[in-house]
Amino acid sequence: MFKIIHAQFLAPGIKRFVIEAPRIARKQKPGQFVILRIYEEGERIPVTIENSDPEKGTINIVVQSAGKTTNLLNTLETGDSILDVVGPLGKPSEIHNYGTAVVVGGGVGTAMAYPTAAALKRAGNRVISIVGARNKELVILEKEMREVSDALLITTDDGSYADKGFVTDKLKQLIQNGTRIDLVVAVGPIVMMKAVSELTRKENIHTVVSLNPIMIDGTGMCGGCRVMIDGKSEFACVDGPEFDGHRVNFEVLVQRNAMYRDAEQKSMEEFKRSREEHACIATSDQGEKR
Amino acid sequence: MSPAAKSQNPLSPKDRMKVPRQLMPEQPAEARAHNFEEVNLGYNPELAQQEALRCLECAKPTCTDNCPVGIDVKDFVQKIVIGDFLGAAAKIREANVLPAITGRVCPQEDQCEGKCLLSKKVKPLGIGYLERFVADYEQRMGTHIVPKATPTGKKVAIVGSGPSGLTVAGDLIQKGHKVRVFEALHEIGGVLVYGIPEFRLPKQIVREQIEYMRQMGVEFETDVVVGRTVTIDELLNEEGYDAVYIGTGAGLPQFMNIPGEHLNGVYSANEFLTRINLMKAYKFPVFDEPMLDLHGKDVAVIGGGNTALDAIRSALRLGARKAYVIYRRSDAEMPARAEEVHHARQEGIDFQMLTAPVEFLSDGKGWLTGARCVRMELGEPDASGRRRPVPKAGSEFEVPLSVAVIAIGTTANPIVQSTTPGLDTNKRGYIQASEETQRTTRKGVFAGGDIVTGAATVILAMGAGRRAANSIHEYLTTGQW
Secondary structure (H helix, E strand, O other): OEEEEEEEEEEOOEEEEEEEOHHHHHHOOOOOEEEEEOOOOOOOEEEEEEEEEOOOOEEEEEEEOOOHHHHHHOOOOOOOEEOEEEEEEOOOOOOOOOOEEEEEEEHHHHHHHHHHHHHHHHOOOEEEEEEEEOOHHHOOOHHHHHHOOOEEEEEEOOOOOOEEOOHHHHHHHHHHOOOOOOEEEEEOOHHHHHHHHHHHHHHOOOEEEEOOOOOOOOOOOOOOOEEEEOOEEEEHHHHOOEEEOOOEOHHHHHHHHOOOHHHHHHHHHHHHHHHHHHHHHHHHHHHHHO | OOHHHHOOOOOOHHHHHHOOOOOOOEOOHHHHOOOOOOOEOOOOHHHHHHHHOOOOOOOOOHHHHOOOOOOOHHHHHHHHHOOOHHHHHHHHHOOOOOHHHHHHHOOHHHOOHHHOHHHHOOOOOOHHHHHHHHHHHHHHHOOOOOOOOOOOOOEEEEEOOOHHHHHHHHHHHHOOOEEEEEOOOOOOOOHHHHOOOOOOOOHHHHHHHHHHHHHHOOEEEOOOOEOOOEOHHHHHHOOOOOEEEEOOOOOEEOOOOOOOOOOEOEEEHHHHHHHHHHOOHHHOOOOOOOOOOOOOOEEEEEOOOHHHHHHHHHHHHOOOOEEEEEOOOOHHHOOOOHHHHHHHHHHOOEEEOOEEEEEEEEOOOOEEEEEEEEEEEEEEEOOOOOEEEEEOOOOOEEEEOOEEEEOOOEEOOOHHHHOOOOOOEOOOOOEOOOOOOOEOOOOOEEEOOHHHHOOOOHHHHHHHHHHHHHHHHHHHHHOOO
8 A cells, every 4th residue: 555645736637646655766767657556446557757755755646637547546635545556667768968958748748747857957958848738727837847947938728828829839939949959858648749749850859758558567568558669569668658759650659549438438427427426425414414 | 116015096007097087077168158267167075086096106207207396296196095185285285385276277288197107098197187176175174284484584585476486485485584575566476367367267266375375474565566666686785685586477478560460459468368367357347447348249369379268268258259269380289288278169269270360450440350361381390399380372361350369479578687787688588597596697696487488387487486496595505606
């Protein structure tokens, strides 16, 4: 059992958990992730590590409600426990002094981009960060990103905060302004990583993306997380999760991630129904107490 | 001194050969093809004693010589003859810490039974069936004797809780060493829980064997990927382990690198079986992990090993309309256990031998619709000594499929090797270890099982575990490398 030391919403549907996991805290490096399982009948899902504190033996994970498991996870509070947390998994980000690095975080992907940006900064890079979100409420880790960046650019799809537009607009501007860019790291929705990669391919800028396929064991055993890299199968859990964005077949990733859409919807509906039933019971309990 | 002189078997050797091999009671094929209950039901005491009477009590028992862990077959079988079933179980346990498991999954025809003298004239002694009987009997009686050894003060880390790791743990704890087993998954047992299905090895049996090991004092820690969560060097230098055994098992599933392998509906056998056995995806939505619904669907497995048969027989039980084995060689070369092939045929699995897929076909939206296959013929022997399959020109045909499961083997998992400096590997990436002592190129580090040999069987991994345990014990007591 892994105890939740602190739980806090960063934005609607996006929650940060500080979890007691001393072994993982000691080893975690930027770019890595954990796999967790909440309860005995639960599925195993990969989750982003935002940060860790080796001294305190804790890791921070950031979770966005999407399906049943993430929704359930986001109902957990300080003092609750998670049945299994295993990691850190995947190869760490390759951190060198590249020169100027642009780190792009889309939505909850910002949580995974953050430790990489921080490490690139520590390695002596000039770090320009671009954070994109659907709207103002969903911009996360702004303060943290600002602290590790020489410049921070923010976009929202609806213009409710900072500049209206997409992260690629900002990246395009940087390129057009003649900013020398030695590395782009993009973490976020597949469409975003694809758009960034297409943009930088033309400019011949080395681009790293962090892929999020469906996974089970996370150790290379099952092969469920295979992604197409230059037309060949590679496993995101042991060969990745970071890959050269110019070599990734994003269409296959989108297609494979949709494999269980029907089952996921069914799970989600049943979860909602059970929550509503619980809510009814809770309300009637309160009624009696009054 | 003739062996018959002190034998308690009332039958003469000639009469023993007249007793037919006792059939294993099993669930009828029509029923079991639709459930996950165990296929074999096990001998009762009468059947076991009748079968045990067939043993010729050879002066030089070749069965024991051909057992990777060296079980004293003759002795335990004689104990069954006189009705001392617990004594028989204790005898087996001297050499084998997991008898209820090996009694079910060993390829006996290649091991003990393959060398049984009876098989020259009649069917070999049912050694596997007898082993299973006494192990189950002992479990039912609940009379496990947990041996307490004098502590040596040494501690050993075991990486991986599959058959080889469990064997090392069981052997070393009985020699008085402190033992801790690290497992990457959330459940103990490795391939015994994620790979081998319920109908061949009930998970309750695995849990009982592991509980027995806990009672002996073996410690287990789940959710630890050695190489990532902690390194071998950290175990040795910071956590104070005196030796480490690496038994991380079969590695990354191999794919065929043919067009369409990335389509939705194409699984590796490891993923397919892990979803079913470990994650219980077939109980969705009670369990959260999903899998594609197989009811009324046509499913094929590619490959001819035990894993292939486990996968396709699982698919049948999950409602598949047609269930094919597509194998590029012929019956004679199939590596699967003979009993599994027999059972699969009884259940109605369609074996397409000398056949190989060349392409997976798509509906244009990313979903599998079938496989284009080619018929093969056998040419000259290849490196494995088996005749190489060669495609027959113009023999291509299409099979409609909703799900295809690829079970053509695995390659070495690199996680431990790549994070342990000085640990040498061979050309294929497997860890180099002495065949006699299982020592690696790193002092205090031993390895065995599939991560050394490549994919093999439970019993061969256990044999390596046995050798490693003896060699670790020697290292810990003498301090000499």
